[in-house]
Amino acid sequence: MPEAAFAPATRAIVGDSEFDRDTALTRRAPGVYDIDLSAGWTIINAVNGGYLLAVLGRALADALPHPDPFTVSAHYLTASQPGPAVVRTETVRAGRTLSTGQASLFQYDDEGNEVERIRVLASYGDLDALPEDVRTSAKPPALPPMDQCFGPEDGPAPVDGSSAITDRLMLKLDPATLGWALGQPSGKGEMRAWFGLADGRDADPLSLLLAVDALPPTAFELGLKGWVPTVELTVHVRCRPAPGPLRVSITTRNLAGGFLEEDAEVWDSTDRLVAQSRQLARVRLG
Template sequence: MDERVSRWAAAVRSTSVAEGIHAVDLDGGWSVGGGINGGFQMAVVGQALASAVPGKPHPVTFAAHFLSAATGGPALVRTTVRREGGRFATLSADLVQDDVVRLTVTATYSDLALLPDTVATTAAPFAMAPLEECVSTSFAPPELKKVAPLMERFDMRFDPSSIGWAVGEPSGAGELRAWFRVEEGQAPDPVQLLLAVDALPPVTFDLGLPGWAPTVQLTAHVRAVPADGWLRLRQVTRNVAGGLFEEDCEVWDSADRLVAQSRQLAVLPR
């Protein structure tokens, strides 16, 4: 098995140790600024929930409140089935580390392949420069990679219009766009979309406000099983108020389908 594939599978793997309790080992390589990336935490919890209700392996809604910063090392995911119906199940989960709840989640799970496949939408894919014209995070300076080692865990390539902040020239539009994949040669799955909606840097970078932006709450909607190939991410903000800002993210797959949407509320960088 490819090393990157096995690394991702191992990173989100959980082991059932008791009814509703799963042991996980949070990979410190998914850190940014000393804390584990929120999207990766959601994917770890999402993978544990995927086994909680047989026949309903996919997140449909995923509402996460971030209570404290998680770090690399052992943790537990405690899951509860709140209601199981015909097509949907409602579940909750806590990510617990050192007897402290880091993340609490309420989610709806189903089998996306069994839901109606009709699509009626006014959404259209956003413009993106060709992959070969975009700027890879592999060009980031070593000092930045040291602070944000998660950049070594995936392949992200920014549209040229979204990278001005990296050279001190943010556009001020409050928008970031990038190509994204976790591993070459393997199609992204619905749980991986929970990572994708929180993989971009804070959109405030494009407002000239770099720095850590702690997430207060994030809600993701997973709309379809993504097709094989690169994902396209677009993240925007329209309102900064009370020291908080929202981030709206769209994830499109290689078949030009809107496969995930999210909104999060986060604290402005200090």
């Protein structure tokens, strides 16, 4: 694997990276956290949904007795903006091997009233306590080597208003799913990419919450343009990811009635399927 192709000169470590600093929360009271949402994770002027999921996931990791997100279900209510936000968590149930929590992210309207942006339900556990058993029939996505894939830096900005988040990601897209960027979408609901953080920080369960919602939408390869806002996204973290770049594959099988689902799989450098997600998103039919 040509890892050197993307390795920055100085590699950020987990706990001291852009992603860690921009998801850091200040505890205001038990289960209540303040954060300044970073403008560094915006795409087409909205804060990326995966970054927001990581913020909520980090709050719950602090609030719940178990450390790792096993399954997080998020319903997106209103579009988040960079700036101050508060996360309020609730412990729903604390069990022996799993605990369940709820969290909401709020921002403020012009009168200073809280406006809810996202609400999540999540079950947490301890990934390191799981048995080693693996009986997976899924196969990693077929991706060309990283140096044969293309990122935003390799061509003209393919997305109108494309924005800050691309500077924070190492994203190398499979040319087979890049037809949209050349005005020739394949018509297939597929997108595949090598994925990492631009400063070289390795993946962990929290950054997997970002990874599942960080690729260009499959809608682009289906010939649609514009924003594809997420209504709901559920992610399952199945394994702690090994160091090294991730491979992310997203697919859409059903575009109908102005909605589509996007299924993501995230594979680590040891060929373990580390996360699966599905979202329901709205499309503007062109």
